Amino acid sequence: MKITLDIEYGKHGLPLIQPDAKAKLLAQKHGNEFTIKGNKEGLLFLAKSLASLAYMPELLENEGYHLHLDDLYSLNNQGIEFVLAIE
Numbered sequence: 075m076k077i078t079l080d081i082e083y084g085k086h087g088l089p090l091i092q093p094d095a096k097a098k099l100l101a102q103k104h105g106n107e108f109t110i111k112g113n114k115e116g117l118l119f120l121a122k123s124l125a126s127l128a129y130m131p132e133l134l135e136n137e138g139y140h141l142h143l144d145d146l147y148s149l150n151n152q153g154i155e156f157v158l159a160i161e
Contacts, residue, residue: 079118081126088139089126093119099143101154127160 082090094115102109112120123141130139140159 079122079125081122081129083126087130089123089130091119091122091126099156101156103154123158127158130160 084090096113097115097119099110099112099116099120102111110120120143123143127139127141140157143156143158
């Protein structure tokens with residue numbers, strides 16, 4: 075099986091990604107274990123978000139670009155900040 079993720083970038087190099095209306099993601103912390111659960115749409119959105127960070131233009135990589143999946147997309151209601159960042 076081969077899977078392709080299509081990610082568009084805007085004129086300033088930022089990814090143009092939006093979750094499907096059915097997307098659900100849940101971040102949970104139990105002791106020293108961190109779990110991410112989601113339905114198909116939520117996990118695909120997470121995959122696109124991670125891939126978009128990996129292929130950001132070098133200029134933005136140096137600025138420490140990050141995505142707040144909790145605040146921006148309201149995908150996690152457990153009170154845990156859900157941030158993806160690139161170093």
